[in-house]
Amino acid sequence: MTPLLLVPLVVLAQVVLVNRVPLPGGGAPDLVLLVVTWLAMTRGPATGALLGFCAGLLVDIMPPAAHLMGQYALALAVVGYVAGRGVGSPVATIVACVLLGPSLAVALGLLISDPRVTFTTLVEQVPLTIAYTMILSPVVLWATSRGREPGYAT
Numbered sequence: 012m013t014p015l016l017l018v019p020l021v022v023l024a025q026v027v028l029v030n031r032v033p034l035p036g037g038g039a040p041d042l043v044l045l046v047v048t049w050l051a052m053t054r055g056p057a058t059g060a061l062l063g064f065c066a067g068l069l070v071d072i073m074p075p076a077a078h079l080m081g082q083y084a085l086a087l088a089v090v091g092y093v094a095g096r097g098v099g100s101p102v103a104t105i106v107a108c109v110l111l112g113p114s115l116a117v118a119l120g121l122l123i124s125d126p127r128v129t130f131t132t133l134v135e136q137v138p139l140t141i142a143y144t145m146i147l148s149p150v151v152l153w154a155t156s157r158g159r160e161p162g163y164a165t
Contacts, residue, residue, distance in 0.1 A: 021046045022069040038139025040147045044112040048094040049151045056095030063091025086115040113140045
């Protein structure tokens with residue numbers, strides 16, 4: 012499946028399905044972050060940043076978005092670039108991206124004085140999002156270790 016189809020489908024699945032699953036603590040894994048990380052690791056930093064920006068922009072405009080447009084696009088663009096460059100081993104890259112995505116989104120919210128971003132968000136929601144996303148991150152490691160780009164048959 013090509014990224015032009017995969018990214019919108021994952022954004023839709025995130026908003027319609029994953030965000031509605033009642034997990035303990037009220038958090039949810041970030042599938043969009045994982046897909047951007049996977050695509051960037053297999054396609055490089057420039058493509059990763061572009062895919063991250065586009066995926067983030069889709070998340071920003073998808074209802075029930077209540078934050079400034081471009082906030083998540085910037086966060087995922089940075090994640091895509093970092094994943095494409097790599098920070099050592101694939102495991103270290105995935106862990107860095109899973110930590111960076113939610114942290115950067117909250118930092119941007121604090122920087123622009125988003126009233127929804129509070130200390131409670133920082134200490135309760137961000138760790139839950141990171142934990143749930145980290146639980147699903149071995150799928151990205153498996154996909155990147157297969158040594159092929161998404162959308163191409165082996």
